[in-house]
Amino acid sequence: xxxxxxxxFARDHLPPQSQWPEFLFDLPELQFxxxxxxxxxxxxxxxxxxxxxxxxxxxxxLTWTYAQLQDKxxxxxQVLVREMGLVPGxxxxxxxxxxPMLAACWFAVxxxxxxxxxxxxxxxxxxxxxxxxxxxxxxxLCDAALGEEMAQAARACPDLRQLRYFNTSAxxxxxxxxxxxPAGFANVDTAADDTCILAFTSGTTGVPKGTxxxxxxxxxxxxxxxxxxxxxxxxxxxxxSPPLAFTFGLGGLLLxxxxxxxxxxxxxxxxxxxxxxxxxxxxxxxxxxxxxxxRTLAARGAELRQSRLRKCVxxxxxxxxxxxxxxxxxxxxELIDGIGATELLHIFISADEQHARAGATGTAVPGYRAQxxxxxxxxxxxxxxxxxxxxxxxxCRYLSDERQxxxxxxxxxxxxxxxxxxxxxxxxxxxxxxxxxxxxxYNIASPExxxxxxMHPAVAECGVIGVPDEERGQIVKAFVVxxxxxxxxxxxxxxxxxxxxxxxxxxxxxxxxxFVESLPRTQTGKLxxxxxxxxx
Ligand code: 3UK
Numbered sequence: 001x002x003x004x005x006x007x008x009f010a011r012d013h014l015p016p017q018s019q020w021p022e023f024l025f026d027l028p029e030l031q032f033x034x035x036x037x038x039x040x041x042x043x044x045x046x047x048x049x050x051x052x053x054x055x056x057x058x059x060x061x062l063t064w065t066y067a068q069l070q071d072k073x074x075x076x077x078q079v080l081v082r083e084m085g086l087v088p089g090x091x092x093x094x095x096x097x098x099x100p101m102l103a104a105c106w107f108a109v110x111x112x113x114x115x116x117x118x119x120x121x122x123x124x125x126x127x128x129x130x131x132x133x134x135x136x137x138x139x140x141l142c143d144a145a146l147g148e149e150m151a152q153a154a155r156a157c158p159d160l161r162q163l164r165y166f167n168t169s170a171x172x173x174x175x176x177x178x179x180x181x182p183a184g185f186a187n188v189d190t191a192a193d194d195t196c197i198l199a200f201t202s203g204t205t206g207v208p209k210g211t212x213x214x215x216x217x218x219x220x221x222x223x224x225x226x227x228x229x230x231x232x233x234x235x236x237x238x239x240x241s242p243p244l245a246f247t248f249g250l251g252g253l254l255l256x257x258x259x260x261x262x263x264x265x266x267x268x269x270x271x272x273x274x275x276x277x278x279x280x281x282x283x284x285x286x287x288x289x290x291x292x293x294x295r296t297l298a299a300r301g302a303e304l305r306q307s308r309l310r311k312c313v314x315x316x317x318x319x320x321x322x323x324x325x326x327x328x329x330x331x332x333x334e335l336i337d338g339i340g341a342t343e344l345l346h347i348f349i350s351a352d353e354q355h356a357r358a359g360a361t362g363t364a365v366p367g368y369r370a371q372x373x374x375x376x377x378x379x380x381x382x383x384x385x386x387x388x389x390x391x392x393x394x395x396c397r398y399l400s401d402e403r404q405x406x407x408x409x410x411x412x413x414x415x416x417x418x419x420x421x422x423x424x425x426x427x428x429x430x431x432x433x434x435x436x437x438x439x440x441x442y443n444i445a446s447p448e449x450x451x452x453x454x455m456h457p458a459v460a461e462c463g464v465i466g467v468p469d470e471e472r473g474q475i476v477k478a479f480v481v482x483x484x485x486x487x488x489x490x491x492x493x494x495x496x497x498x499x500x501x502x503x504x505x506x507x508x509x510x511x512x513x514x515f516v517e518s519l520p521r522t523q524t525g526k527l528x529x530x531x532x533x534x535x536x
């Protein structure tokens with residue numbers, strides 16, 4: 001396939017083919033042509049099909065149609081090529097909270113055949129430098145509101161040649177440059193297997209890993225889980241919390257609505273209060289957020305029942321059965337759980353509302369295959385806990401990283417999760433493989449104990465880890481955040497311990513309970529259990 005990349009950095013730094021996962025393109029809709037540009041497919045095609053006047057993006061005080069988003073993206077593409085000297089294959093750092101200009105910049109990068117490197121808004125200069133160095137970033141487009149850390153990082157990175165700020169009226173800003181450019185842009189005719197995004201993982205330890213995805217991967221993600229499980233319609237209005245720099249957010253809040261001509265609401269701040277307000281004010285119908293956010297929002301069930309909300313997606317970490325139940329009782333809506341990973345771009349095991357089962361993530365998404373394997377990579381019988389292995393049209397390719405060989409073995413992607421598959425092919429999450437607690441010879445999965453604790457009405461949230469113990473090797477320890485008005489102390493601890501013993505095997509109960517004000521989380525909302533170990 002003829003690559004359009006003039007700057008061949010991405011192709012030169014792919015892992016060797018022998019270390020790639022096996023890719024599956026069994027579904028008829030996954031037969032991609034040799035040349036494919038995902039911006040042409042997701043954005044320009046709307047206008048060509050006569051849907052240019054449909055609403056694409058909403059944000060507080062602003063509405064853009066598909067035609068308007070295309071015009072912005074075209075002009076930014078012109079600025080990148082004509083004023084910033086970009087050539088296909090260059091890496092462009094993108095940096096902003098979720099807002100319409102970030103979406104326009106993302107599509108502009110696709111149009112130019114460059115590679116988008118979106119970064120989490122909360123990153124500091126030091127972390128940005130790591131990413132800029134690793135991805136050999138040459139250009140950056142950054143929201144003026146996040147300029148400080150960006151400028152500091154840019155000073156430390158001589159390879160970063162061009163930097164423009166947007167969401168500013170400054171004469172040297174991106175908007176002024178866009179106004180100088182003519183309308184329209186001839187998309188670069190990229191190969192289906194030209195890399196178009198480098199997504200850095202929210203990994204909890206070590207140097208960040210950059211995952212490489214092609215134009216065809218972006219389209220594959222839009223063609224598997226959304227039509228088969230989510231089944232939204234062009235009249236749906238999407239909303240949610242994950243940043244567009246996190247592939248959960250990129251798919252759920254930009255690619256998936258656009259792939260069906262629906263609209264999306266982009267919120268710069270999307271905590272539970274803003275989500276509630278957004279659902280109400282924009283008439284949102286499809287919500288993407290994490291389990292903890294559903295837990296908090298459930299308290300506003302009465303208001304949500306008055307809204308147009310009809311589909312709710314949970315991903316990022318395990319959905320406790322207690323949260324699924326709480327949400328259903330509060331809103332009448334059955335959650336759609338789905339496990340995804342940056343390495344696989346989006347969700348690969350999930351279940352729709354009709355097929356949801358408490359305590360299970362779901363079944364393999366059409367287009368993907370999943371199995372549970374032992375330490376040697378051999379499938380284990382149904383009902384046995386082991387390592388989750390998946391393959392499908394998308395899969396892991398780390399940018400020059402030794403950890404490729406850990407994530408991909410024998411053609412399978414190993415996500416690092418312990419799962420069991422039941423007789424019906426439903427996958428039940430246990431824990432991250434490194435979060436399994438072994439106490440007096442028993443295997444105990446932290447999330448199961450957390451779920452049991454969260455069933456108690458006094459518990460707002462909690463985290464469970466194994467701590468060293470002379471007699472038992474490890475004991476189960478729970479860190480508990482109580483709901484307002486609840487009294488911490490030995491009496492509460494004893495009550496919670498008894499409560500857990502009533503609902504799961506007694507040997508799993510937390511022998512130690514510590515009350516805390518909050519829990520450590522990543523920028524993607526994941527509980528950082530390893531940081532609980534530092535607690536005195
Ligand atoms: C965990 C889940 C149980 C699991 C992601 C949807 O989370 C995403 O990507 P990351 O690379 O993390 C991947 C890891 O997160 N996880 C995610 N969802 C679930 N565990 N149930 C779930 N529903 O450990 C997985 O290996 O940050 C999620 C779409 C795109 C994504 N990138």
